[in-house]
Amino acid sequence: MFKTRNNFLKVVKDGPTTRGARARVSMLGRSATPSLRQTPSMCVRLQAPIVLAHGLFGVGPVGVGRLRFASYFRGIPEFLRAGGNRVVVTRVPPIAGVKTRARRLGEQVEAAFPGEPVHIIGHSMGGLDARQLLADPAWSGRILSLTTIGTPHLGSALADCARLRVGRVYRLLRMMRIDHRGFLDVTRRAMRAINKAAARPHAIPCFSVAGDPTVKDVCWPLRGLYEALHEMEGPNDGLVSVESALAFGTPLPAWPVDHLRQMNWLAPMPGMAAGPTAFELYEAVVTNLARHGFAAEDDPEDRSAAPGTSPASRWKCPRFFAFGRRA
Secondary structure (H helix, E strand, C coil): CCCCHHHHHHHHHCCCCCCCCCCEEECCCCCCCCCCCCEEECCCCECCCEEEECCCCCCCCEEECCEEEECCCCCHHHHHHHCCCCEEECCCCCCCCHHHHHHHHHHHHHHHCCCCCEEEEEECHHHHHHHHHHCCHHHCCCEEEEEEECCCCCCCHHHHHHHHHCHHHHHHHHHCCCCCHHHHHCCHHHHHHHHHHCCCCCCCCEEEECECCCHHHCCHHHHHHHHHHHHHHCCECCCCEHHHHCCCCEECCCECCCCCHHHCCCCCCCCCCCCCCHHHHHHHHHHHHHHHHHECCCCCCCCCCCCCCCHHHHCCCCCCCCCCCCC
């Protein structure tokens, strides 16, 4: 499925577009070092703010003072902001359960954009947090769209195995009164209950993206997990199967990248196929929202582009991120 850069870009960029974006020059986010130069971006600007929701083990920026070495969404907020978007990256308890994380997600969205409607892009468990928030009547009308990326909507067999293999660790965390419900909420049994209780609101556009790399294009930390999950659930991104990732909302074209590279982590190893960059992938997500009528009113230009000519393909990741060069 969409294993090459050209095929992927053709799918996400072909077709008429009534609203687009024009070139802009913007600093790469407020957390950037003063030495970073201005960089142009033609990522579509949406009318409403964008919320990036992280998955399990998600942490905030790592660094000293204004210097940032790493973050969960590596360089993605800066790329979106350079296109004129307002973006917030939320921080929720890293291993807590969906209900706790969703409550914290809502608090942070309200603090960042009081009373404003927003678009949520959730990676991995962040998509489940957003779904829980979406089902809350108090948030009716506040969430304009939800796009989930690599989210285990049906759970993951790996989470089932972990519960059996490291049950002692879970008991220790419980004794220490550390909320670790997140590990249990992504099991297949737990997700069956969650799916039964929280149906998708039909009036809100919801989209899902799966990672579907070939085995040779999976980064080394996930290679063993990818092969094990492939035997149990078929095609996957190293942590979440394609079937599970696409089980909610309208499926978008699969990304030929693994779970970590969906966050723009780690550089491709020699011999890996030249696929789209993470910036092009997130650009495709925002472009999809623009095509559904969410682009800013002052973005009238045509957004379609020939394969490989997207400004995102030339975007340079800020040097203060430490997890490898741009894909």
